[in-house]
Amino acid sequence: MKQSDIQLSTFFTFFLALLIFCACQPNELSRQDLTSGLKKHTIFLASDELEGRETGSRGAEEAARYIAQQFEASHLTPGGTNGYLQAFDVTPSMNPHEKPEMNADGDSLTIKALNVVGMIDNPGDQVIVIGAHYDHLGYGGFGSLHRGDTLIHNGADDNASGVAVLLMLAEKLKSKKLNQDIMFIAFSGEEKGLWGSNYFVKNPTIELKNIKAMINMDMVGRLNEERSLVVHGTGTSPVWEQLLGAHNTDNLSLIMKPSGMGPSDHTSFYLQDIPVLHFFTGQHEDYHKPTDDVDKLNYEGMTDIAEYITRITISLDSASKMEFTKTKDESQDTPRFKVTLGVIPDYLYDGKGMRIDGVSEGKPASKAGLQKGDVVVKLGGENVEDMMSYMKALSRFNEGDTTTVVVKRGEEQLNYSIEF
Known part of the structure; x- marks a missing residue:
């Protein structure tokens, strides 16, 4: 066998082995x-x-x-x-x-x-x-x-x-x-x-x-x-x-x-x-x-x-x-609620207050005029610093109570009357 034929045979043997090896390896996902x-x-x-x-x-x-x-x-x-x-x-x-x-x-x-x-x-x-x-x-x-x-x-x-x-x-x-x-x-x-x-x-x-x-x-x-x-x-x-x-x-x-x-x-x-x-x-x-x-x-x-x-x-x-x-x-520190404001809190918000991510139709927040994106900073005279302080403030109310909620909407601070 010629030297060139030996080299060509060796190349194809190596190439075939490489193909088999690659076929056996899991492909990396793009x-x-x-x-x-x-x-x-x-x-x-x-x-x-x-x-x-x-x-x-x-x-x-x-x-x-x-x-x-x-x-x-x-x-x-x-x-x-x-x-x-x-x-x-x-x-x-x-x-x-x-x-x-x-x-x-x-x-x-x-x-x-x-x-x-x-x-x-x-x-x-x-x-x-x-x-x-x-x-x-x-x-x-x-x-x-x-x-x-x-x-x-x-x-x-x-x-x-x-x-x-x-x-x-x-x-x-x-x-x-x-x-x-x-x-x-x-x-x-x-x-x-x-x-x-x-x-x-x-x-x-x-x-x-x-x-x-x-x-x-x-x-x-x-x-x-x-x-x-x-x-x-x-x-x-x-x-x-x-x-x-x-x-x-x-x-x-x-x-x-x-x-x-x-x-x-x-x-x-x-x-x-x-x-x-x-x-x-x-x-x-x-x-x-x-x-x-x-x-x-x-x-x-x-x-x-x-x-x-x-x-x-x-x-x-x-x-x-x-x-x-x-x-x-x-969860042991979570207060029990007798009423609801009717909002979905933004659990990803890490600023001061409780940011609203959604408002349920027909609930107290919707009736009062609160909007998605509003940040509740005070509820019933209680300062709202975070989710836990919001829940503690909300837990103090009973059905039929009325109170005031203070929210930040952009640069504005707005007051709304709430009836539970």
């Missing part, structure tokens, strides 16, 4: 692919065909099977009790003061639900859990803030957005060379009372002691112009604040909340002494209403959040076992 995937998943999960994904419904089961199919497409190892699925039954109590009973099969009230669990099985023993709930309110009912005809509550932001980020993180992180396992869980029953996450931590498919941290995404679809991102749970480990700051290369405006307790699935893990983070882009006037639809989501913002959580997850891979710290349960 930003465009990430955004496109987020949009695709959200549109499916928030479609009318799934009828609001209420726990135990046909639509919820269809959503669970879609998520399982996506886990399989991303080559995740099944982490449920039946492939990717972890089935559980819940029998709600007729007494609202009693907890529902898990796995009380046979009762006519029993609801059958599914968690969906997949894992990137890396060499290490420790596990990073990434979670999001996929259920919503179906046609409304308890929990809905809609008044009028019965309509499908598609829950695009709450929480098709979080599940879409979960699915794309699974695809994105699969291509990374990591040591620690990553478990992805799509929970059911969150809207009913954290049913799915509560069931999982009490019936885990891995050793709870091996879980290093839990990252939760619930309502991450509406990053605003100020790029405000609330991160709950920053006090559950001493490393969180430094780590969150170090990887914020997209100039997100972080609002850090120390407490590990809250109305989403991270709470179930926090109660097992596991460090948690919960990402949230804020409440809005479409919350728990049929108008929470896909056309109102910020997909570029969701992409930024997915990239941010990717960087945080990768940094956790090299960190040693994290120290857990208990935090104050802020």
Whole structure:
């Protein structure tokens, strides 16, 4: 064989080996692919065909099977009790003061639900859990803030957005060379009372002691112009604040909340002494209403959040076992209300006062003339410095009371009479 033929044969052998090697490597997602995937998943999960994904419904089961199919497409190892699925039954109590009973099969009230669990099985023993709930309110009912005809509550932001980020993180992180396992869980029953996450931590498919941290995404679809991102749970480990700051290369405006307790699935893990983070882009006037639809989501913002959580997850891979710290349960300090002003607070606002993000028709604020964007600085003679002081001031009123509210609207300070 001629020397030139030998060289050519060697080149083709090398080229063929390179093609085989590249074919075996997971492809790195481009930003465009990430955004496109987020949009695709959200549109499916928030479609009318799934009828609001209420726990135990046909639509919820269809959503669970879609998520399982996506886990399989991303080559995740099944982490449920039946492939990717972890089935559980819940029998709600007729007494609202009693907890529902898990796995009380046979009762006519029993609801059958599914968690969906997949894992990137890396060499290490420790596990990073990434979670999001996929259920919503179906046609409304308890929990809905809609008044009028019965309509499908598609829950695009709450929480098709979080599940879409979960699915794309699974695809994105699969291509990374990591040591620690990553478990992805799509929970059911969150809207009913954290049913799915509560069931999982009490019936885990891995050793709870091996879980290093839990990252939760619930309502991450509406990053605003100020790029405000609330991160709950920053006090559950001493490393969180430094780590969150170090990887914020997209100039997100972080609002850090120390407490590990809250109305989403991270709470179930926090109660097992596991460090948690919960990402949230804020409440809005479409919350728990049929108008929470896909056309109102910020997909570029969701992409930024997915990239941010990717960087945080990768940094956790090299960190040693994290120290857990208990935090104050802020919900215990929340006053009880006998009346409502009829506004949606802007939970992302970190200035002085309480900024209004939405006004409900027919409620005291609407009747008085308050508007979205107004900042409440005084209520009934009490200064309003923040959300907590606003709630304490509101808790002092009874139905039929009248008072005065002072708001800032731009540079103006305005007084309004309120009747509860």
